[in-house]
Structure formats: structure tokens, C-alpha cells
Amino acid sequence: MPPALTPPNRRRAPGSAPRRYVAGRAITGPQFDDGPLFQLPLMIISPPFLPQNGLTSTDPAKDDPMMDAVDQFELGHHGVYPIAFDRRWHCGTHLAPNDQTEPVRAIADGEVVAYRVSQKAISDGQTKRDGSPDLNSNIGFVLLKHKTDTGERRTITFYSLYMHLLDINNQQRIAPQPTNPPAVGTSSALPAWLLSPTDGVQAGGGKKVYRKDILGYWGHCHGQPHLHFEIFMTEEDFRAxxxxxxxxxxxxxxxPATPASKDYWGHSYFVIPGGEVIVSVPPGQDSSPYFPPLTAGALSAPNKLYVEAYFYKGQRYTRSWIEKNGKLEALTPAPVRDPYADYEYKLYQRATDLYPKCPSAGYELLRFGRVLNTELPTLSRAESRTWIAVTYDAGGAQGYIDISQDAIKKHLGCGLPVLHGLAED
Structure with a gap:
């Protein structure tokens, strides 16, 4: 395995040590001595607005409160993705916070491809009552290119576009900028190159932008206040x-089958075929603190159980769906916390106790349902058993099932379109 990697373009304090990452998450606890964990470089992505009310949430059903807050900015009467109100393709979405002083921010580290800064707004041809042009549109924009490596050193490239950024005149009115702006932007101030009007569209010229850096403030188009925001890939990058x-x-x-690729991000998903037995306590674990007694049962042969699993604030949560005759039925209206408290906080000790031959392999089994790092010692079938709690019927009954079985398919977050309304009738 390669040495621990620091995510590209991430700024660290001088003298600070690189952080290790597993499946897009930093490992901050103790490390195993039996071999390296599978490590992925990480690009953190955040929304183009970061309102204060999205900073935290005590609701376990909301594992991404910031995105929940930004979702409220999406306009329903125009600029909807992917088809606008006039039935034309619309490749972005229109966002309008309640306060125009909420700055537009870069969603990730990247490089400027092109930009335009205007001194004042323009008219789309409309006039005011006195016959003068109605300056009702903003033509400022920033286009960023983002590039990062994922597991197995694969490169992914995508772009983010921020359109209808406010003109300098109105920007100074609502959010005055310092007279000596920095050359490189920050999370609290615009850079000098975004505070000088340009003569049309300008090439990025190698300028760097970092996540959360301010790019401007949202303006108007045809009198409608909003930011047009989109993320896209070129056809070549998409296919690559x-x-x-x-x-x-x-x-x-x-x-879909369990992928051979070691690339892994997002939540974990498990597809459990019908006929599988659910146990109240795993064999040989009657006195184990890791497996509080649950309810035994079984899945009917024609049905499939889909389970989503993720970690949030130290706890492990799952949601379940059952497929009957090609139709999906949600079994968990809200995420269900694992019966073992502080599951993620105690994951290191759990892996050490349950997988003494190779705790690193056990750690990956507990997180992903399979071992990603092929350089770790191979565990036997019996040594690989990974029992997790799942909800398996409409009454909310929970029991344990061994997800390490080959018959149970393991997927990352984007690998199960069936859970996004694509199941065939």
C-alpha cells in the first residue's frame, strides 16, 4: 500500500502531520499494528452557501444538516433541475437564500477556468416607468475545475459553475470589501481579481481557489434574484x-453485483436475498456486549431486503426497504440507531475483539461489509463473519445477519439505483 496520503490542494497548518483517511473519512483514533488500512485521498465538497442554521443538528435523521438548510434555497417556480418550468432542459439549479449578504462559496478546492466581473448590472431590454433601462440582470460568473484522486489512484475531474454574481456597485452596498484585498481569496474576503471589472470573459490563468472561499454574492437575472449553480463533467471525463x-x-x-473496484465513498448498501435467516444473537456471542439480544426471523424467499448503513456522530444508523413483486416498501420511516451505543467510537476495540487474527480486516468488514485492502492477511470464512443489526419487517423487528456472505451484495452510495425509484414494475 502507498503511504498515508494528504488530500491534494488541502491547506494544513505548518508543521501539522498528514491525516489518514478511510473511505473518505479521517481516522483519528489509534492505528492497528497488523497492516495498513485501505486509504483513500479525500476531496471535501460542501454546498455553495454555508448558512449558520446548517452548522449542526441533533436529529439523527439529518446526517447532513447543511445540505438540508441549503435545500430550502432552491426555487420551485423557475430554474429547476433538470427541466425548467417552460419544459426546457436546465442543467443547473437556482438558489436564493433569505439574505443577500449570504456569500457564494467555492464547493471544493479547484482551479479557475474562466470568470467575469462587472462594475454594474445590465438591462435585459426591459425599461422602468420613466423609460430608462431596467438594470435587472447580473452577468458575473466563475467557472472552476476540480480534480482529485480516489482509491487505486484513479483521477476524477468535474466542474462547478456560479452564475449571476452581483456587480461591484451593488456588492459594495451590501457587503463592503477591504481596500487592500488579498491576492488569494479566503472564507472571509474576496480576492483582488474578483474586485476589479473585467473586459469581458477572462481565462483563469492558473488561479487557485479553495473550498469555502468567497466567490461573490448572488444577483439577478431578468429581475429574478438567484444564483444559477451547476456541477457537470465533460463527456470524456465522464466516460473515463x-x-x-x-x-x-x-x-x-x-x-448489480458487488463491484471489484476498491473505490468507496458515501453510505454502504447491502442487498440481502430472500430465504436468509435473521438471528436474535450471533452464534457464540450470547454474552458479548456488542450484540444486545434482538428478534429472530427470516426473509420470505421471493423478497429482497435492501439495507443502507452509515455513521453519524459516533453512532451507526440503518434504513431498510423490502422488495416485493418489483415494488419497494420502506420499513424504516426514519433511520434506526444500532442497539449497541457508540458503535463508531468503539469500532477500533470491536474490530480488535472480534477479529483477533487481523483487526484491520475486521475494521473494513465492519465498515464496508468486505475487505478492500488485498495486502491484509486473508481471513477464513468463519473468521470473516460480520453480523450487523437490520430491520427486516414492516413491524420494525430487528435482528442480526452476516453480511460477509457472498450471496449478500455490497455497494457504495451511488451503486443502487433501485433505491432511487428505478425498480421495474
Whole structure:
């Protein structure tokens, strides 16, 4: 395995040590001595607005409160993705916070491709009552290119576009900027190159932008206040990522197989075939504190159980769906916390106790349902058993099932289109 990697373009305090990452999450606890954990470089992505009310949430059903807050900014009467109100394709979305002083921010570290800064707003041809032009549109924009490596050193490239940024005149009125702006932007001030009007569209010229850096303030288009925001890939970059040999993403597949790729991000998903037995306590674990007694049961042979698993604030949460006759039925109206408290906080000790031959492999089994790092010692079938609590019927009954079985398919967050309304009738 390569040494621990520091995510590209991330700024660290001088003298600070690189952080280690597993499946897009930093490992801050003790490290195992039996071998390296599978490590992924990380690009953190955040929304283009970061309102104060999105900073935290005590609701376990809201594992991303910031995105929940920004979702409220989406306008429903125009600029909807992917088809606008006039039935035309619309590749972005229109966002309008309640306060125009809420700055527009870069969603990730990147490089400026092109930009335009205007001194004042323009008219779309409309006039005021006195016959003068109605300056009702803003033409400022920033286009960023983002590039990062994922597991197995694969490169993914995508772009983010921020349109209808406010003109300098109105910007100074609502959010005055310092007279000696920094050359490089920050999370609290615009850079000098975004405070000088340009003569049309300008090439980025190698300028760097970092996540959360202010890019401007949202303006108007045809009198409608909003930011037009979109994320996209070129056709070449899309195919290079999603169709690469050995890493093909099974888009549109109703019955996707467990991928061979080690790339892993987002939540984990498990597809459990009908006929599987659910136990109240795993064999040999009657006195184990890791497995509080639950309810035994079984899945009917024709049905499938889909389970989503993720960690949030030290706890492990799951949601379940059951497929009957090609139709999905949600079994968990809200995420269900694992019966073992502080599951993630105690994951290191759990892996050490349950997988003494190779705790590193156990750690990956507990997180992903499979071992990603092929350089770790191989565990036998019996040594690999990974029992997790799942909800398996409409009454909310929970029991344990061994997800390490080959019959149970393991997927990352984007690998199960069936859970996004694509199940065939």
C-alpha cells in the first residue's frame, strides 16, 4: 500500500502531520499494528452557501444538516433541475437564500477556468416607468475545475459553475470589501481579481481557489434574484471515470453485483436475498456486549431486503426497504440507531475483539461489509463473519445477519439505483 496520503490542494497548518483517511473519512483514533488500512485521498465538497442554521443538528435523521438548510434555497417556480418550468432542459439549479449578504462559496478546492466581473448590472431590454433601462440582470460568473484522486489512484475531474454574481456597485452596498484585498481569496474576503471589472470573459490563468472561499454574492437575472449553480463533467471525463475497465459503475442495473473496484465513498448498501435467516444473537456471542439480544426471523424467499448503513456522530444508523413483486416498501420511516451505543467510537476495540487474527480486516468488514485492502492477511470464512443489526419487517423487528456472505451484495452510495425509484414494475 502507498503511504498515508494528504488530500491534494488541502491547506494544513505548518508543521501539522498528514491525516489518514478511510473511505473518505479521517481516522483519528489509534492505528492497528497488523497492516495498513485501505486509504483513500479525500476531496471535501460542501454546498455553495454555508448558512449558520446548517452548522449542526441533533436529529439523527439529518446526517447532513447543511445540505438540508441549503435545500430550502432552491426555487420551485423557475430554474429547476433538470427541466425548467417552460419544459426546457436546465442543467443547473437556482438558489436564493433569505439574505443577500449570504456569500457564494467555492464547493471544493479547484482551479479557475474562466470568470467575469462587472462594475454594474445590465438591462435585459426591459425599461422602468420613466423609460430608462431596467438594470435587472447580473452577468458575473466563475467557472472552476476540480480534480482529485480516489482509491487505486484513479483521477476524477468535474466542474462547478456560479452564475449571476452581483456587480461591484451593488456588492459594495451590501457587503463592503477591504481596500487592500488579498491576492488569494479566503472564507472571509474576496480576492483582488474578483474586485476589479473585467473586459469581458477572462481565462483563469492558473488561479487557485479553495473550498469555502468567497466567490461573490448572488444577483439577478431578468429581475429574478438567484444564483444559477451547476456541477457537470465533460463527456470524456465522464466516460473515463464511469466506464473504466475494472471500475464500471453499474448504472441502470436492477441487480448489480458487488463491484471489484476498491473505490468507496458515501453510505454502504447491502442487498440481502430472500430465504436468509435473521438471528436474535450471533452464534457464540450470547454474552458479548456488542450484540444486545434482538428478534429472530427470516426473509420470505421471493423478497429482497435492501439495507443502507452509515455513521453519524459516533453512532451507526440503518434504513431498510423490502422488495416485493418489483415494488419497494420502506420499513424504516426514519433511520434506526444500532442497539449497541457508540458503535463508531468503539469500532477500533470491536474490530480488535472480534477479529483477533487481523483487526484491520475486521475494521473494513465492519465498515464496508468486505475487505478492500488485498495486502491484509486473508481471513477464513468463519473468521470473516460480520453480523450487523437490520430491520427486516414492516413491524420494525430487528435482528442480526452476516453480511460477509457472498450471496449478500455490497455497494457504495451511488451503486443502487433501485433505491432511487428505478425498480421495474
Amino acid at each position: 471515470w464511469f466506464s473504466q475497465a475494472g471500475h464500471t459503475v453499474q448504472l441502470g442495473e436492477k441487480n
